[in-house]
Amino acid sequence: MFCSCCGNTIDENQSFCSRCGASFGKGPVQSQLIGFSPRINDAAFTAYKKKSRSWSFIFSFILAVIAIVAFPIYGNATGEIDWPFSLYYGLGIGGMFIIIAILQTIKRGVDKTWDGVVADKYTYISYERNRNGYRIPHTVYVLKVKKDTGGSKKHKWRDSPGLYDYYNIGDRVRHHKGFYYYEKYDKSQDTQIMCAACMAFIDIGEETCTKCKCPLLK
Ligand SMILES: [Zn+2]
Ligand SMILES: [Zn+2]
Structure with missing residues (x-):
């Protein structure tokens, strides 16, 4: 059997693709409290991942700019770091923020379900x-x-x-590729469900997350 999303080879008894995270087969599309949800395939999750990736880059870029500007100002004001070494420190720390963002993106990319x-x-x-x-x-x-x-x-x-x-x-539990979240197989005893994307706790009666609008995995 092959994954309908990415073409990866899948065992007959497997209900998800370990490479791209798509789940298929077993289970109805309407909500259910027992069983892993096929809703992880929803386009809302792809969009959410893309958006959070862009945000993490924007955020690290801002931190990098602050470091590059702040070190020379600090060095100049206190006399503790001489120019141009203060600029080199700033560039070093700023570059680290960018590298961390790149590493996080790579890590999420190679993650598996x-x-x-x-x-x-x-x-x-x-x-x-x-x-x-x-x-x-x-x-x-x-x-x-x-x-x-x-x-x-x-x-x-x-x-x-x-x-x-x-x-x-x-x-x-199921770990979904790219998310810091475990979906519970049995959610029938729960009054709240965690949103896979933004990790907010939402009333189990809801169908979509009231905070980020991603479908709840049930
Ligand atoms: Zn796949
Ligand atoms: Zn959410």
Whole structure:
């Protein structure tokens, strides 16, 4: 069997394309709370990805310009960095912002869709010294997802639970190419659903995200 979107070869028992992320076959198009949603193929997601990519470039470009301008001004005002070295520092830091944006885009491009299961979740307290030397406790939330194809992903949030509370151990999940989000196979126990694109929590009764207008994966 071949993917209808990109032509990639797919196993008969696979319900998604690991290369382009398209899902097909099983499951009706109308919303359902059990099963992976075929709505990830919606053009709204492609548009959203494109827009967020442009924004990340615009944002890093602005940061780069600020760095290139600010270093010489700072150097001149304080006398700590001489011209033209202050400009070189600015160009170096500014260039780094651009390189980070390029690397992020490449990383998203080579990302693949995969299925897995929430293998473990736990919290622990980590003590870190603050500026005054006091040991301050921080709660760290850890979520471990095991891939069906082997290997696992560990996610950590510090001080705020992030997506920790949304998932339970044993949940079947799907990672969608290019998104920092796991779709739950079974959403029937949930009152809220997370938007795959902007990651806002939306009432499970909605069909599209009230924040970014992308379809909700159900
Ligand atoms: Zn494909
Ligand atoms: Zn959204």
